[in-house]
Every structure is written in C-alpha cells, then in structure tokens.
Amino acid sequence: MLKSGVFFALVVSLSVTAQYTATYLPSNAPVHSEEGQSGTNQCGTGSNQTSECQNAYVNSVQDFCIWAPPEPGPGSEIGDTEQIEVAWCMQSGYGTRLIPDGTIKGAHVVVTPDYIQVTGVGNLTNLNIPQANDGGGELDPHGATGEGNPIGGLVFSSAFGQLEQIHEWTNFVSDSEFCFRACKPSATAPKMCQHIYDVMGCTWNMPGNYDEGVFENCVGDSAEPMGVYGSSTFYQGEPSTPAAHPIPSSSKCTTYSTISNGMGLAGGATSAPSASSATSGHSASITVGTSSITKDTISITVGDPPLPRSLKHRAAPSNVVSSVIILR
C-alpha cells in the first residue's frame, strides 16, 4: 500500500513538471525548439526582412509581434501556412522581421491580472497575408500535433515582470484585423488563452477595442474566459453560438499618435519620420511649426509664442534617435 502511494505521488509530480517541455529565454533558446520546425528560435539581434525567426514578443503598443507568413502569394493564407509562420515585430532588436510603418492602423494594448493583449486593425497584406476571402486564422502553442502553430514558435513578454516565456497564448490574424493574447504563467492561463475557438475570430475570442486611428497602452480587467458562460461551456460547431463576452473595462490609457520603427514598405528605411511619430513610450505632436529633415539632421521648430523653440536632432545612421537638443 505504502509503495503504491509513493508511486502515485511521483507520477503526479512528474506530470505537473512535464506540462511544458522546456522554458526558454531568447538568449538560451535552441536553434529549433520542436522537430520539424521551419524557422529558428536562435534569432540574434537587429532585424531582417527575410528572417526565419519564430520568437514573438508582446510587451506594449510600441513593442509587439504578429505571426504571419514567410512568403507572399495566394497560397499563403494563414490556414495553409500556420505551421511555418514567422514573427513580424514593431521593434528591432529581436532578429525578426519588422512590421512596415503604416501597416498597423490602430492598436490597443491592455494588461490585465491574467494576460497582456493587443487588438487592432491594419493592412496586413504587408505581412504576406493574401487579400480577399481569407477570413484569417488562429495560431497557438498547441496545434494538431501539440508542437504549436507555428511549429516551435515561442512567445516572450515582460508584461508581468522580467522577460519570460509565455506558454499559453493565442493570435488571430486576417488581412485586416489582428489580436494576440499572451497569458501570465499561472493555473488560469489555459482557460484565459483558450485556443479551441479557432473559427470564431478576434472580436468573439478577444472582445476589446479595435478602433482605427488610436494607439494605446492601457490596464484593464480580464475578460470572461472565452466560451465559458457561467456553468456552461460552448463548443465550436454547436447549433447556436452565444454572443461574445462584454468588452472588459480598461483605464489609465496612454495614447500615441502612431507607432513606427522606420521600416518602409519596400523593405528600406522610411523616407522621413513624421513630426508626429511616437516611439519608445514618448509622444510628440506638432500642431504649429515646421520640420525639416536632411541626411543627418532632423529639425523641428514649434511656433510656441512668445518663445519659439526648435528641436534639433542628429540622426544616427540606423534611424535611432540618439539625442535631442532643445534650443530656445
């Protein structure tokens, strides 16, 4: 009797620790975290528009990624390429592709007690998603084989403290809409990042703000777990589909006029950052004034009577703002 009791306890503890095969950081991820992986988890730094990196980040409205196809073309619908999607990110430094400036038309980040979520709209044909009747698709770390879609895709976030791997996440993406929820590692994560409603789309799975023209970081309440209505659980394909859960309340929003990383549509640097661009958590909006941009200087003059001010900036070669001098 005693022996079998000990054996039982051992099996239970093994099955708990074996829930996730491994936990990585970008710095110690292997070349491939799963068999049959098309891309890589060893991505280096910087960025590259032909990168095969399969590490995605969800940190803030300035710093998130979307899974999307590696190649353009009519055969690149998410449903047909889900195993091989690569990471397209707002920020350089992760070794991924960059989401070209102007692609995202509105994005809303909310951090709740259970997850960080980004919802929004854009022209995601810039990320190789075919236009037309593709209603989009869903990516998650499970998939038919348990290896995830994309196979070997890893998600990281620092929304809950130190940068960490997020084991439960779900990302819907179509040619015009996206939503990505990354759940805080905890016992609630599997149900708050439920992935079985893969034809129900963004607004049913992740009720939230999808408005165009707004870019914001907010905190908020967690939504009800998708598909769960009190004591009953809906399963996809049942004859009647319940309404989406209500949009949870959010607050403390910081809004930005746009998000940008300097990557143009054709894969080159954008010609000039606009005077109203906002990155790295700072927002600037010029309503009166002029700006001029030369090869190595950005000059913004604000008509701010009685003291006209100008901002002069020596642009670093890589489009990174290295210093700003305020002249009066």
Ligand SMILES: *[C@@H]1O[C@H](CO)[C@@H](O)[C@H](O)[C@H]1NC(C)=O
């Ligand atoms: C970009 O990534 C591809 C695929 O990983 C690689 O073959 C290529 O050398 C990289 N280019 C640069 C400039 O790093």
Ligand SMILES: *[C@@H]1O[C@H](CO)[C@@H](O)[C@H](O)[C@H]1NC(C)=O
């Ligand atoms: C999306 O962008 C492509 C070019 O990048 C353009 O041809 C297309 O018209 C745009 N679609 C929408 C709906 O704006």
